[in-house]
Amino acid sequence: MPALLTDLDDPSLLSPDAVARTLGTDPAQGLNTDEATRRRAQDGPNTLRATPRTRLWQRALAQFTDPLVLLLLVAAAIATGVWVLDGRHGWPMDAIVIGLVVVLNAVLGLLQEAKADHAVAALARMTEVTSSVLRGGQLQRIPSADLVRGDLLVLAEGDAVGADARLVEAAALHVQEAPLTGESEAVLKDTATLPEAVSLGDRLCMVYKGTAVVQGSAKALVTATGMDTEMGAIATLLDATTAAPTPLQREIARISRTLGLAAAVIAVTVVGTVLALSATRTPADLVGMLLLGVSLAVAVVPEGLPAILSVVLAMGVQRMAGRQAIVKTLAAVETLGSASVIASDKTGTLTRAEMTIVRVLTASGSTQVTGVGYAPDGRVEHQGAALAAGPLRDEQTAVLSGGSLAGNADLRQTADGTWEIQGDPTEAAFLVAERKLGAHTRRSTRFERIAELPFTSDRKMMSTIARDHDHGDERVLITKGAPDVLLGRCTRARVGLEMVALDADGRARILRDVGTLTDAALRTLAVAYRPLGPDEDTSAANETLERDLVFVGTVGIIDPPRPEAAVAIREAHGAGIRVVMITGDHPRTAVRIATDLGIVESGAPVLSGADLDALDDAALAEAVRRTSVYARVAPRHKLRIVAALQADGNVVAMTGDGVNDAPALKAADIGIAMGRTGTEVTKDAARMILADDNFATIVQAVREGRGVLDNIRKFLRYLLSSNLGEVLTVFLGIVGAGLLGLHGEGGAVAVPLLATQILWINLITDAGPALAMGVDPITEDVMARRPRKPTERVIDGRLWAGVVEIGVVMALLTLFTLDLFLPGGLVEGTQPLAQARTACFTVLVLAQLFNCFNARSETASAFRGLFANHWLWGAVLLSGLLQVAVVEVGALNLAFGTVPMPAAQWGLCVAIASGVLWFSELRKGIRRAMAYRRP
Numbered sequence: 001m002p003a004l005l006t007d008l009d010d011p012s013l014l015s016p017d018a019v020a021r022t023l024g025t026d027p028a029q030g031l032n033t034d035e036a037t038r039r040r041a042q043d044g045p046n047t048l049r050a051t052p053r054t055r056l057w058q059r060a061l062a063q064f065t066d067p068l069v070l071l072l073l074v075a076a077a078i079a080t081g082v083w084v085l086d087g088r089h090g091w092p093m094d095a096i097v098i099g100l101v102v103v104l105n106a107v108l109g110l111l112q113e114a115k116a117d118h119a120v121a122a123l124a125r126m127t128e129v130t131s132s133v134l135r136g137g138q139l140q141r142i143p144s145a146d147l148v149r150g151d152l153l154v155l156a157e158g159d160a161v162g163a164d165a166r167l168v169e170a171a172a173l174h175v176q177e178a179p180l181t182g183e184s185e186a187v188l189k190d191t192a193t194l195p196e197a198v199s200l201g202d203r204l205c206m207v208y209k210g211t212a213v214v215q216g217s218a219k220a221l222v223t224a225t226g227m228d229t230e231m232g233a234i235a236t237l238l239d240a241t242t243a244a245p246t247p248l249q250r251e252i253a254r255i256s257r258t259l260g261l262a263a264a265v266i267a268v269t270v271v272g273t274v275l276a277l278s279a280t281r282t283p284a285d286l287v288g289m290l291l292l293g294v295s296l297a298v299a300v301v302p303e304g305l306p307a308i309l310s311v312v313l314a315m316g317v318q319r320m321a322g323r324q325a326i327v328k329t330l331a332a333v334e335t336l337g338s339a340s341v342i343a344s345d346k347t348g349t350l351t352r353a354e355m356t357i358v359r360v361l362t363a364s365g366s367t368q369v370t371g372v373g374y375a376p377d378g379r380v381e382h383q384g385a386a387l388a389a390g391p392l393r394d395e396q397t398a399v400l401s402g403g404s405l406a407g408n409a410d411l412r413q414t415a416d417g418t419w420e421i422q423g424d425p426t427e428a429a430f431l432v433a434e435r436k437l438g439a440h441t442r443r444s445t446r447f448e449r450i451a452e453l454p455f456t457s458d459r460k461m462m463s464t465i466a467r468d469h470d471h472g473d474e475r476v477l478i479t480k481g482a483p484d485v486l487l488g489r490c491t492r493a494r495v496g497l498e499m500v501a502l503d504a505d506g507r508a509r510i511l512r513d514v515g516t517l518t519d520a521a522l523r524t525l526a527v528a529y530r531p532l533g534p535d536e537d538t539s540a541a542n543e544t545l546e547r548d549l550v551f552v553g554t555v556g557i558i559d560p561p562r563p564e565a566a567v568a569i570r571e572a573h574g575a576g577i578r579v580v581m582i583t584g585d586h587p588r589t590a591v592r593i594a595t596d597l598g599i600v601e602s603g604a605p606v607l608s609g610a611d612l613d614a615l616d617d618a619a620l621a622e623a624v625r626r627t628s629v630y631a632r633v634a635p636r637h638k639l640r641i642v643a644a645l646q647a648d649g650n651v652v653a654m655t656g657d658g659v660n661d662a663p664a665l666k667a668a669d670i671g672i673a674m675g676r677t678g679t680e681v682t683k684d685a686a687r688m689i690l691a692d693d694n695f696a697t698i699v700q701a702v703r704e705g706r707g708v709l710d711n712i713r714k715f716l717r718y719l720l721s722s723n724l725g726e727v728l729t730v731f732l733g734i735v736g737a738g739l740l741g742l743h744g745e746g747g748a749v750a751v752p753l754l755a756t757q758i759l760w761i762n763l764i765t766d767a768g769p770a771l772a773m774g775v776d777p778i779t780e781d782v783m784a785r786r787p788r789k790p791t792e793r794v795i796d797g798r799l800w801a802g803v804v805e806i807g808v809v810m811a812l813l814t815l816f817t818l819d820l821f822l823p824g825g826l827v828e829g830t831q832p833l834a835q836a837r838t839a840c841f842t843v844l845v846l847a848q849l850f851n852c853f854n855a856r857s858e859t860a861s862a863f864r865g866l867f868a869n870h871w872l873w874g875a876v877l878l879s880g881l882l883q884v885a886v887v888e889v890g891a892l893n894l895a896f897g898t899v900p901m902p903a904a905q906w907g908l909c910v911a912i913a914s915g916v917l918w919f920s921e922l923r924k925g926i927r928r929a930m931a932y933r934r935p
């Protein structure tokens with residue numbers, strides 16, 4: 001067995017070969033797949049894990065540690081004790097019922113937790129960061145979690161470094177190591193073995209997990225994974241991000257605590273009152289009171305709330321994933337719901353990134369390029385022969401060939417004869433146009449690439465250096481890039497076969513040309529070149545070579561807007577959300593496309609990167625209020641725009657794809673990365689990933705986010721009002737016993753509901769209907785409202801008011817039933833206490849079930865979309881049937897102190913309980929009428 005597990009104390013002191021030998025790997029081919037699989041099994045996944053997974057029994061046990069549950073268990077124990085002392089007559093019914101309730105609650109809680117965990121785990125899989133490795137000489141893209149020691153990493157710009165590794169090859173590799181060293185400048189790495197041990201930030205021949213490649217490429221041997229990495233050494237809570245409670249969960253926890261306190265106060269008050277009023281004080285009475293107090297406390301506190309909340313959030317996350325929006329944390333669902341600005345890239349998100357050159361402009365004239373189609377899947381479609389609306393002049397061949405040479409895309413013919421592009425669509429557009437115009441034939445044999453100065457969105461240009469075999473192997477620099485940028489580096493222009501000095505007229509003509517293209521919503525690129533002198537140094541290709549260029553011509557590229565983007569923008573505007581376009585493209589192209597898409601009206605202001613540089617923060621804060629199009633910006637400008645928008649009180653969702661966009665994505669409230677064209681670094685920094693790179697998906701996600709928040713408010717309304725109804729029933733029932741004719745034998749105080757009945761109500765009416773409300777279909781008007789302010793509470797004054805009104809009505813209806821059935825009181829009845837209590841108990845349950853339909857909206861009638869939620873109907877019917885059972889089945893009568901009711905009484909109960917629905921309809925009607933009269 002190779003010395004695989006030898007500890008590499010400091011691989012930076014060993015040569016790549018020595019490291020490879022120690023790790024038992026081949027520095028050219030990498031590990032073979034079998035060995036990689038074996039090591040993966042042996043070492044475990046390459047993840048940072050701070051908190052070990054809890055086991056099932058631990059989670060089950062945790063269900064019983066809730067103070068309320070403990071209270072219930074204590075009550076059950078006391079009830080059993082009294083039953084034993086009393087001589088064990090029959091069964092200890094109270095204790096049994098309490099035990100069952102506790103167990104059922106624990107099972108429900110476990111199921112809900114499992115469901116939420118499952119959804120979060122599924123998300124973690126979808127947002128997995130990947131790495132490229134060579135295994136057995138084959139290049140593979142694998143989840144970074146599967147990296148093992150000895151793997152040969154292949155790094156490129158935009159990659160997140162997946163593990164600690166020793167470089168074996170590096171080409172202009174710049175790594176951003178801030179997460180590890182705090183150093184914000186990217187570090188230039190090389191492969192040289194270090195003579196002595198140095199600190200982390202100076203180990204130039206190493207790369208570390210958690211850092212990012214901002215430029216260049218490399219190969220490196222993995223020396224440590226998982227918690228053995230340098231990141232692992234400092235990680236204590238890194239993977240806790242998904243588990244951190246969301247603002248809403250914190251708000252709910254706060255409310256639960258308050259309610260817990262209220263519960264204690266209410267329980268003590270009620271029990272105290274009963275004891276004070278009551279004449280008899282037998283041990284059984286005392287136990288009865290204790291049970292009542294505990295049950296009341298249980299009724300007040302919506303103990304299932306946190307679990308239901310995470311299930312509902314998690315299900316929202318799953319639904320979003322189904323719509324191509326992968327959010328990484330539950331909190332992001334909430335934040336999405338309150339987004340007030342969506343700042344989006346243009347290319348690929350608002351447009352289709354299907355680039356087709358349609359115009360070529362040079363000093364000698366213009367050529368229209370037609371017949372070149374481009375299909376969404378990257379296939380190039382032939383539409384007959386291309387037409388050039390003028391004789392193809394030499395400069396125009398030079399533009400297309402030059403553009404093709406100064407790029408990295410490829411055009412390939414597949415087995416079935418169709419053409420396929422590979423690489424950047426902008427670059428591929430040159431290859432396609434060149435081929436269609438028949439200008440490609442000699443290029444590939446004539447030029448031989450020797451160096452490259454890469455494109456960055458900061459530079460907005462790229463160059464290659466090639467040897468020209470037709471000109472005595474002379475070296476030539478060929479550049480393509482944004483015309484305005486390129487022009488600044490040109491001193492000459494090509495006219496026909498001549499090179500002439502570029503005077504002011506010449507520049508003005510070129511800018512006019514560019515203007516005609518940009519105003520037609522075309523993306524523009526220019527091409528220039530310069531023959532290099534024999535003594536110019538190209539070994540370390542440097543940007544100073546890009547000077548004194550010869551301007552050749554400009555192309556206009558059409559990149560059609562996504563049709564669905566315009567629809568989504570309208571929807572966003574309707575929802576009070578501003579859409580902002582931030583692009584590297586030319587200001588006039590940007591404004592034209594923004595106007596076509598409906599982001600702005602024509603004539604709207606546009607700010608360029610240069611404009612932004614000239615503004616100080618105060619001026620920018622003012623400017624962002626008016627400006628929705630930003631053009632020719634570099635990634636660093638995005639950060640300023642986000643900050644200014646946030647300072648203005650906005651919740652900002654922002655897209656990004658390049659490695660330099662990561663800081664802006666982190667700063668935004670919701671950073672959004674592109675699933676298809678985005679870099680690993682941006683996916684890592686983002687809170688949401690667009691699987692389809694499509695703007696419309698963002699708006700869909702906002703809609704889902706708002707829907708989830710709405711649903712949460714629905715079940716909060718339901719649970720809180722129902723629980724309040726129960727408490728008020730008991731409390732008012734005891735206080736107003738005289739008015740109701742409620743008293744036990746021999747003048748003893750009687751309670752309106754028995755402890756076991758209260759527990760039953762909680763069991764059958766809480767979790768099921770509340771969960772079903774959590775998946776309520778989104779009502780159409782979620783996008784007709786303005787975004788929720790981040791400071792706004794979910795449970796606001798309006799919600800509380802509704803809760804109190806409904807709770808009071810519910811209690812009054814229930815107590816009215818009691819009075820109606822009992823002799824004496826305000827209304828004279830004829831039924832015995834057990835019968836009256838059964839009716840009262842049933843009305844309370846049914847009123848809660850009616851209340852499910854009320855709670856679905858604050859203003860809309862319950863009858864609107866009454867049957868839209870099948871789950872809710874299922875839950876309501878099930879609870880209804882269980883209530884029938886508890887009243888009509890003999891064994892349950894015994895346990896719950898109920899007696900069977902004739903059909904007429906059932907009818908009466910349903911009619912009275914429905915009062916809660918009619919009351920709510922009335923209330924909503926008044927509210928709608930008032931809203932209608934308000935302007």
Ligand code: ATP
Pocket residue numbers: 344345346347348424426427455456457458460461462480481482483523524525526582583584585586
């Ligand atoms: P967005 O930020 O909306 O995605 P974008 O993709 O147009 O906008 P960049 O990719 O930064 O922004 O491009 C900015 C400009 O740089 C383009 O308008 C074009 O002139 C030029 N450009 C784009 N791609 C290349 C390339 N591969 N080589 C040379 N120049 C390019």
